[in-house]
Amino acid sequence: MVRVMVVDDHPIWREGVARDLEERGVEVVATAPDGAAAVRIARAVRPDVVLMDLQLPELSGAEATAQVREALPDTQVLVLSASAEQGDVLGAVRAGATGYLTKSAAMEELVDAIGRTAEGQAVFSPGLAGLVLGEYRRRETEAPDEPQLTPRETEVLRLVAKGLTARAIAARLTLSHRTVENHVQNSLRKLQLTNRVELTRYAIERGLDVDE
Missing domain, CATH: 1.10.10.10 (Winged helix-like DNA-binding domain superfamily/Winged helix DNA-binding domain)
Structure with missing residues (x-):
């Protein structure tokens, strides 16, 4: 059985997803309401998969992902976000997320994605995998521009x-x-x-x- 931690700052969504996963045979070992708590709790319970939202208080989902992956290399992170923006998707992947699903995904799709993520497979919502692959191919063929910070x-x-x-x-x-x-x-x-x-x-x- 895959051991999962659910991270989301909306209590109703967080607890609802945790309950639905458990009803489908997924062991939810912990939940967390923000990025900082996610990192702290993950270090304690060592889940197989962290189901991570991106828009989180205290510490963003991308930064929490990076810290979880650094502290727990064997723990995979699957982002579950309302955003399908290119910057959010690519930022999550660069931070170490194994996969990325939007919150419009069906529960059956989420359960399947968790199982595949636990095995180290890259899982993305339809359309997002091509976006990620296209971006990396572009970076391989183009000279990178000097980044411009505001x-x-x-x-x-x-x-x-x-x-x-x-x-x-x-x-x-x-x-x-x-x-x-x-x-x-x-x-x-x-x-x-x-x-x-x-x-x-x-x-x-x-x-x-x-x-x-």
């Missing part, structure tokens, strides 16, 4: 390199915590990095941790 993204990146937390950055720049996390995720996607450690290394290598 002034605000660069400002946030500089503070990340200085070791400030997202909440500290939010307070300093008079932004919401969620806005700061969005800037971090946008920078990760543009720079094709997977987590804050790589982001900090990138900033330090370019001298962004030094006051202008």
